[in-house]
Amino acid sequence: MEPEWLDIGPVDQLPALGARTLPVQGGREIAIFHTANGGIYALANQCPHKAGPLSQGIVHDTTVTCPLHNWRISLVTGEALGEDKGCVPVIPVKVDGGRILISRAAALAGVA
Amino acid sequence: MTDKPHLPLPHLVVVGNGMAGCRAVEEILARDPAKFRITIFGAEPRVNYNRIMLSPLLAGDKSFEDIVINDHAWYTDNAIDLVAGDPIVAIDRARRTVTARSGRVETYDKLLLATGSDPFIIPVPGHDLHGVVTFRDMDDVGAMLRAASAGGDAVVIGGGLLGLEAAHGLCLRGMRVTVLHLMPTLMERQLDEAAGWLLKEELERRGQAILTGADTAEIYGQGRVEGVRLKDGREIPASLIVMAVGIRPNVKLARDAGLAIGRGIHVDDHLVTSDADILAVGECVEHQGQVYGLVAPLWEMCRSLADGLVAIPNGYSGSVTSTKLKVSGIDVFSAGDFSGGEGCEDIVMRDASRGIYKRVVVKDDRLIGAVLYGDTQDGNWYFDLLRKQEDVASIRDALIFGQAFASGGGASANPNGAVAAMADDGEICGCNGISKGKVVAAIQGGACTLDAVRACTKASASCGSCTGLVEGLLAITMGEDYTGERAAPTACKCTSFTHEDVRRLIIEKSLKAIPQVMQELHWTTPDGCASCRPALNYYLLCAWPGEFVDDNQSRFVNERMHANIQKDGTYSVVPRMWGGVTNPKELRAIADVAEKYQARMVKVTGGQRLDIFGIKKEDLPSVWADLNAAGMVSGHAYAKALRTVKTCVGSEWCRFGTQDSTGLGIRIEQMTWGSFMPHKFKIAVSGCPRNCAEATIKDIGVICVDSGYELSIGGNGGIKLRGTDFLCKVATEQDALDYCAAFIQLYREEARYLDRTAPWVERVGIDYIRQRIVEDAAGRELLRARFHYSQSFMQNDPWAKRAAGEDWKLHQHLAEIRPAAALIARTLEVA
Ligand SMILES: Cc1cc2nc3c(=O)[nH]c(=O)nc-3n(C[C@H](O)[C@H](O)[C@H](O)COP(=O)(O)OP(=O)(O)OC[C@H]3O[C@@H](n4cnc5c(N)ncnc54)[C@H](O)[C@@H]3O)c2cc1C
Ligand code: SF4
Ligand code: FES
Numbered sequence: 001m002e003p004e005w006l007d008i009g010p011v012d013q014l015p016a017l018g019a020r021t022l023p024v025q026g027g028r029e030i031a032i033f034h035t036a037n038g039g040i041y042a043l044a045n046q047c048p049h050k051a052g053p054l055s056q057g058i059v060h061d062t063t064v065t066c067p068l069h070n071w072r073i074s075l076v077t078g079e080a081l082g083e084d085k086g087c088v089p090v091i092p093v094k095v096d097g098g099r100i101l102i103s104r105a106a107a108l109a110g111v112a
Numbered sequence: 113m114t115d116k117p118h119l120p121l122p123h124l125v126v127v128g129n130g131m132a133g134c135r136a137v138e139e140i141l142a143r144d145p146a147k148f149r150i151t152i153f154g155a156e157p158r159v160n161y162n163r164i165m166l167s168p169l170l171a172g173d174k175s176f177e178d179i180v181i182n183d184h185a186w187y188t189d190n191a192i193d194l195v196a197g198d199p200i201v202a203i204d205r206a207r208r209t210v211t212a213r214s215g216r217v218e219t220y221d222k223l224l225l226a227t228g229s230d231p232f233i234i235p236v237p238g239h240d241l242h243g244v245v246t247f248r249d250m251d252d253v254g255a256m257l258r259a260a261s262a263g264g265d266a267v268v269i270g271g272g273l274l275g276l277e278a279a280h281g282l283c284l285r286g287m288r289v290t291v292l293h294l295m296p297t298l299m300e301r302q303l304d305e306a307a308g309w310l311l312k313e314e315l316e317r318r319g320q321a322i323l324t325g326a327d328t329a330e331i332y333g334q335g336r337v338e339g340v341r342l343k344d345g346r347e348i349p350a351s352l353i354v355m356a357v358g359i360r361p362n363v364k365l366a367r368d369a370g371l372a373i374g375r376g377i378h379v380d381d382h383l384v385t386s387d388a389d390i391l392a393v394g395e396c397v398e399h400q401g402q403v404y405g406l407v408a409p410l411w412e413m414c415r416s417l418a419d420g421l422v423a424i425p426n427g428y429s430g431s432v433t434s435t436k437l438k439v440s441g442i443d444v445f446s447a448g449d450f451s452g453g454e455g456c457e458d459i460v461m462r463d464a465s466r467g468i469y470k471r472v473v474v475k476d477d478r479l480i481g482a483v484l485y486g487d488t489q490d491g492n493w494y495f496d497l498l499r500k501q502e503d504v505a506s507i508r509d510a511l512i513f514g515q516a517f518a519s520g521g522g523a524s525a526n527p528n529g530a531v532a533a534m535a536d537d538g539e540i541c542g543c544n545g546i547s548k549g550k551v552v553a554a555i556q557g558g559a560c561t562l563d564a565v566r567a568c569t570k571a572s573a574s575c576g577s578c579t580g581l582v583e584g585l586l587a588i589t590m591g592e593d594y595t596g597e598r599a600a601p602t603a604c605k606c607t608s609f610t611h612e613d614v615r616r617l618i619i620e621k622s623l624k625a626i627p628q629v630m631q632e633l634h635w636t637t638p639d640g641c642a643s644c645r646p647a648l649n650y651y652l653l654c655a656w657p658g659e660f661v662d663d664n665q666s667r668f669v670n671e672r673m674h675a676n677i678q679k680d681g682t683y684s685v686v687p688r689m690w691g692g693v694t695n696p697k698e699l700r701a702i703a704d705v706a707e708k709y710q711a712r713m714v715k716v717t718g719g720q721r722l723d724i725f726g727i728k729k730e731d732l733p734s735v736w737a738d739l740n741a742a743g744m745v746s747g748h749a750y751a752k753a754l755r756t757v758k759t760c761v762g763s764e765w766c767r768f769g770t771q772d773s774t775g776l777g778i779r780i781e782q783m784t785w786g787s788f789m790p791h792k793f794k795i796a797v798s799g800c801p802r803n804c805a806e807a808t809i810k811d812i813g814v815i816c817v818d819s820g821y822e823l824s825i826g827g828n829g830g831i832k833l834r835g836t837d838f839l840c841k842v843a844t845e846q847d848a849l850d851y852c853a854a855f856i857q858l859y860r861e862e863a864r865y866l867d868r869t870a871p872w873v874e875r876v877g878i879d880y881i882r883q884r885i886v887e888d889a890a891g892r893e894l895l896r897a898r899f900h901y902s903q904s905f906m907q908n909d910p911w912a913k914r915a916a917g918e919d920w921k922l923h924q925h926l927a928e929i930r931p932a933a934a935l936i937a938r939t940l941e942v943a
Contacts, residue, residue: 008929014926016296016297023925037301037305062454065641079454097358
């Protein structure tokens with residue numbers, strides 16, 4: 001049986017308040033975020049505005065500010081916050097024994 | 113042996129003589145003492161004791177007798193057969209027997225597994241050396257006490273609850289303790305960044321060394337431990353190593369017996385495993401996907417388990433937990449979820465003078481999380497609100513002040529009620545001893561803004577924690593007339609201070625790290641926002657060169673990556689070309705890089721540099737390595753910093769040139785490169801008033817004339833075109849350099865973050881600048897000296913460090929998913 005969760009590596013490979021990327025062959029790249037409280041979140045690495053790489057934004061609380069035009073995106077819901085409207089896909093992740101696990105189905109959604 | 117009743121009672125066998133196993137037995141006995149014949153097997157050779165009291169035991173606050181929960185008499189009185197020191201090694205479900213290590217076999221009707229957890233040991237080289245211990249049971253404490261009696265150095269790996277309690281105990285026992293913690297802040301699972309930082313400061317004050325971001329590579333020693341080596345090469349000598357990095361449910365027995373297992377032993381709401389005759393309770397179980405590492409949930413489980421056994425339907429439905437750190441004199445409390453998120457509202461209170469930090473998280477009018485540091489008195493009250501999911505809408509405004517205040521009525525209806533009700537001599541500003549009467553008098557006397565009150569009474573001008581009260585008084589005293597507006601904008605929505613206040617207080621209070629600023633200046637959000645984080649990082653850098661704690665994550669991506677992010681997510685790279693001058697070797701290096709890394713365009717910038725476009729994030733370090741090899745360094749075109757000094761050819765070539773404008777430009781660039789500023793900064797030097805370098809639209813423009821150098825400032829070619837203001841004329845090249853340095857430093861020290869020179873000069877006025885730079889010679893000299901001092905820390909090429917491997921992870925993908933190839937993620941951990 002194919003695993004439901006994919007192990008993508010240890011949490012400590014992510015800087016706190018930072019992010020790293022997870023390319024998906026044939027699919028869209030995923031950004032994995034680490035908040036100050038140690039929370040781990042994953043979004044498609046594309047701002048709903050002009051596709052800015054969210055992984056490169058500044059993380060604060062549970063939001064990331066897109067590096068291209070400062071849209072604020074919720075790491076929890078993927079929704080743009082404030083005046084802006086739009087939404088990025090959220091990919092379920094969890095942490096187990098210090099390792100990050102990502103939902104296989106969600107990560108591969110859209111892969112032909 | 114005890115007298116067994118004659119009735120053939122069903123036999124309950126308990127594996128695990130710990131907190132949960134014994135409590136479950138107590139609960140069963142309380143409901144029906146004659147329901148079972150009971151045998152308890154324990155791996156430890158002793159009676160049931162309170163494991164959480166091992167910390168006070170280690171610290172010397174308790175003795176073993178104090179922490180025993182059930183002594184031998186209890187087992188005897190309840191006809192319980194205790195088999196201590198003989199662990200169960202196998203379960204035979206078909207024959208319903210358990211086998212102990214000694215070979216003893218016992219038949220059961222009901223079996224209860226309460227095997228707790230095993231401490232996790234990081235499998236680094238040397239983890240099995242003599243002198244490496246965990247912190248779980250009496251034997252571990254014994255080993256620590258023996259080591260401590262010899263004194264010396266101890267290292268505790270793990271800065272969580274357990275690790276810090278171990279460190280505290282060892283410290284009190286006279287050892288020199290270093291705590292190694294992988295994460296950037298202590299107890300990150302229970303505390304937020306701010307509280308974790310306060311905790312670290314306090315422990316350091318008590319003499320512990322706390323290394324965060326410390327990744328253990330190996331434990332070294334001949335036969336027994338001599339120390340720890342970190343991945344970054346640091347070595348910490350130690351004769352005792354305590355590993356307190358986490359626990360794992362102990363499921364071995366259950367797994368071997370073929371029970372359903374996830375992270376723990378799967379149980380239903382009555383704590384029954386996948387085998388109807390086997391129950392499990394405590395840290396070894398997983399209930400609805402949750403495992404617990406604290407006792408409160410175990411108590412709840414034990415109640416449901418006993419109810420289930422005596423057929424009172426009362427299922428277990430999971431627990432909400434809270435934690436307190438048991439380190440004397442440090443009050444830390446945490447409960448629920450404080451990670452924030454959608455629809456959540458943070459209420460933060462910081463009282464710097466008393467070292468208090470409180471944060472509660474409210475969602476849909478219910479409390480969902482709380483972190484308290486320094487004053488945990490209201491912990492239980494918050495925990496109660498949280499567990500009962502009470503509606504807190506009516507006390508929302510007073511919630512953060514705690515039970516006494518919030519329940520006191522009045523305050524809740526009107527947020528200004530509390531301050532209105534205060535007596536005239538009641539104290540508003542503790543720092544400056546200002547009473548309500550004085551503030552009201554000032555307002556009635558015409559101070560009708562917060563700034564005005566601060567200016568004439570000093571109230572709220574120090575730590576700022578009373579800002580809300582002063583604003584309340586303004587609203588009450590002025591009624592409709594008070595607009596709530598401040599004359600100057602606050603630095604961002606996370607603070608009531610202006611940029612200028614923040615900068616002044618950073619210096620006055622010697623604040624050197626972002627969490628410290630947020631605590632001392634009562635930031636109202638837990639970790640700031642995308643506006644204030646970069647601003648604070650810059651203010652600290654400017655105020656304390658060489659001393660401040662840089663926070664890379666608070667920099668905009670361009671500064672973090674040392675390259676410019678472009679619209680498609682690739683980067684562009686601009687090497688420095690001093691004064692705009694280059695040579696064949698550099699051009700060749702740029703051409704080679706462009707070809708090798710498939711740059712999509714090379715363009716001459718407006719500032720006379722070459723910009724290489726379309727570089728992938730992963731390739732940046734090798735691009736820089738190649739450019740460095742040709743002698744080129746970063747052009748800082750990505751930074752809020754000096755970018756370029758544009759020049760014309762001047763007297764060297766031009767028939768109109770009066771001075772060596774190219775040479776001066778190069779010298780200015782060599783003086784100023786690497787200096788971070790409130791915003792990007794450009795300079796130009798023209799060789800005569802024909803001004804071919806377009807110096808009059810730069811932040812600093814130098815026009816060379818026969819008799820010297822004309823300096824002008826505050827120009828901007830951006831959205832709003834602005835020509836420079838003439839500052840002064842100087843006679844020598846050295847003067848030109850010195851005035852430039854002084855002006856830059858004034859701008860660095862006084863402008864708001866993201867102000868370019870043009871709006872700043874317009875705000876403060878050219879006269880002010882002239883007075884500071886031209887008229888005040890001594891002041892100019894001090895500014896110049898501060899600039900050069902700061903530059904002594906800044907002039908190193910950030911590319912060189914990255915090309916050498918620093919922070920290489922930032923340029924790599926975490927992993928890669930290849931759906932075609934076996935559908936597994938391939939981790940790219942190894943460099
Ligand atoms: C130093 C320390 C401080 C703590 N402080 C706190 C605190 O402040 N607050 C809090 O809520 N929690 C605290 N805890 C956690 C708390 O102690 C545990 O959650 C609790 O003890 C778990 O109970 P348990 O019965 O599941 O496991 P345990 O109490 O560990 O009991 C399991 C028992 O099973 C035995 N056993 C295992 N396998 C076998 C076998 N095959 N045969 C026979 N016996 C076996 C073990 O020897 C052990 O005695 C602390 C823990 C430690 C170690
Ligand atoms: S500014 Fe004057 S010196 Fe410089 S190139 Fe132009 S004309 Fe020549
Ligand atoms: S109490 Fe500190 S400024 Fe008022």
